[in-house]
Amino acid sequence: MSGKPSSTPAWLASPRARELAYLVGLAAAGALLPLVVYPTLAMKILYFGLFACAYNLLFGYLGLLAFGHAAFFGLASYVCAHLVTVVGLTPELGILAGTAAAAALGAVIGWLAIKRTGLYFAMITLALAQVVYFYLVQAPWSMGEDGIQTGPRGKLFGVISLADNTSMYVVTLVIFLAGFAIVNRAVNSPFGEVLTAIRDNEPRAVSLGYDTRRFKLLAFTLSAAISGLAGATKAIVLQLANLGDVHFSMSGEVLLAVLIGGIGTALGPIVGAAVLMTMFDALAKTGAWVQAIQGALFVGFVLLLRSGVVGTLSGLFARKTR
Numbered sequence: 001m002s003g004k005p006s007s008t009p010a011w012l013a014s015p016r017a018r019e020l021a022y023l024v025g026l027a028a029a030g031a032l033l034p035l036v037v038y039p040t041l042a043m044k045i046l047y048f049g050l051f052a053c054a055y056n057l058l059f060g061y062l063g064l065l066a067f068g069h070a071a072f073f074g075l076a077s078y079v080c081a082h083l084v085t086v087v088g089l090t091p092e093l094g095i096l097a098g099t100a101a102a103a104a105l106g107a108v109i110g111w112l113a114i115k116r117t118g119l120y121f122a123m124i125t126l127a128l129a130q131v132v133y134f135y136l137v138q139a140p141w142s143m144g145e146d147g148i149q150t151g152p153r154g155k156l157f158g159v160i161s162l163a164d165n166t167s168m169y170v171v172t173l174v175i176f177l178a179g180f181a182i183v184n185r186a187v188n189s190p191f192g193e194v195l196t197a198i199r200d201n202e203p204r205a206v207s208l209g210y211d212t213r214r215f216k217l218l219a220f221t222l223s224a225a226i227s228g229l230a231g232a233t234k235a236i237v238l239q240l241a242n243l244g245d246v247h248f249s250m251s252g253e254v255l256l257a258v259l260i261g262g263i264g265t266a267l268g269p270i271v272g273a274a275v276l277m278t279m280f281d282a283l284a285k286t287g288a289w290v291q292a293i294q295g296a297l298f299v300g301f302v303l304l305l306r307s308g309v310v311g312t313l314s315g316l317f318a319r320k321t322r
Contacts, residue, residue, distance in 0.1 A: 031173075033046075043165075051231070060264035064121060068126050069129075073231035073254075082148055095175070105224060109125065111217060142241075168236075198210070256276060279293065
C-alpha cells in the first residue's frame with residue numbers, strides 16, 4: 001500500500017455516487033443558468049452540451065475521432081421539424097422520432113466505418129455525413145436551403161404549452177439531464193470499461209475474448225442516438241431545422257467543445273459547450289471573426305492545454321491534494 005491519501009472524497013468513491021452527485025450538481029446549475037444568461041442561450045448551452053457529451057462517448061472513451069457527427073444531429077433536427085410541422089406530431093413524439101432516425105443512421109454508418117481505424121475511420125464518417133448533407137439539400141421535404149420552420153412549439157403530451165420560454169427551458173433541462181445520465185451510466189458500467197480497454201489497447205481486448213467491433217458499433221449507435229436527441233431538441237427550441245445543423249462545420253464545433261472542456265471527462269464537454277455557445281452569442285455580429293477565434297481556440301487547446309479546462313483543473317486538484 002502506498003499510504004497516499006486519495007484525492008477523491010470517501011462519499012464519491014463509488015461510480016454510482018459520482019453519477020448522482022453530477023446529476024444533482026447539474027440540475028442545480030441548470031436551475032440557476034437562466035438567471036445568468038437569457039433563456040434561449042441557456043437552452044442552446046444545454047442541447048449543445050448534450051451533443052458534446054454524446055461525441056465525447058465516442059472520442060473520449062473509445063478513442064474514435066469522427067468528423068461526421070453533424071449528420072446525426074442534423075438529420076434528427078430535420079425529421080423532428082418535418083413530423084411536427086407537416087404530420088402534426090406532438091413535440092415529444094417528434095423528438096423521439098428524430099432520435100430513432102439518428103440511431104438508425106448511426107447503426108448504418110457505424111457498421112461501415114468501424115471496419116477501419118484512425119484517419120480512415122475519420123474520413124469515412126466525414127464522407128458519409130456529406131452524403132447526408134447533400135441529400136438534405138436536394139430532398140423536397142427538407143425545403144432545401146430554406147430549411148424547415150416549425151412554427152409554434154406546440155404542447156407537450158398535448159397538454160403543456162411550450163410557447164413560454166420557461167416551460168421550454170424546463171423540458172430542455174430534463175432532456176439534457178436524461179441524456180447525460182445515459183451517457184454517464186454507459187461509461188461507468190462494464191460496457192464503458194470495455195470501451196476504455198479498446199481505446200488503450202485493442203489487440204489486448206481482442207485477446208481477452210471481446211468482440212471489439214460489436215462494442216464499437218454499440219457505442220457508435222448510442223452516441224448517434226444521443227446526438228439525435230440533442231438535434232431534435234434544438235429543432236423544437238429554435239423552431240427551425242436548417243443546413244447548418246448537418247454541415248461539417250457542426251462536427252468541428254462539437255469536437256472543439258470536447259477539446260476545450262476536456263477529452264474523456266464527464267463535465268468537460270458541457271463546459272466546452274458553454275464556452276462555445278457564449279462566445280458565438282457574444283461575437284454573433286462580428287461575422288468572420290467568429291471563425292478566426294474558433295480556429296485560434298482549436299490550435300491553442302491542442303498545443304497548450306491538451307487536457308482541456310476540466311482535465312487540467314482536475315489534475316491540479318489531484319496534485320495539490322496529494
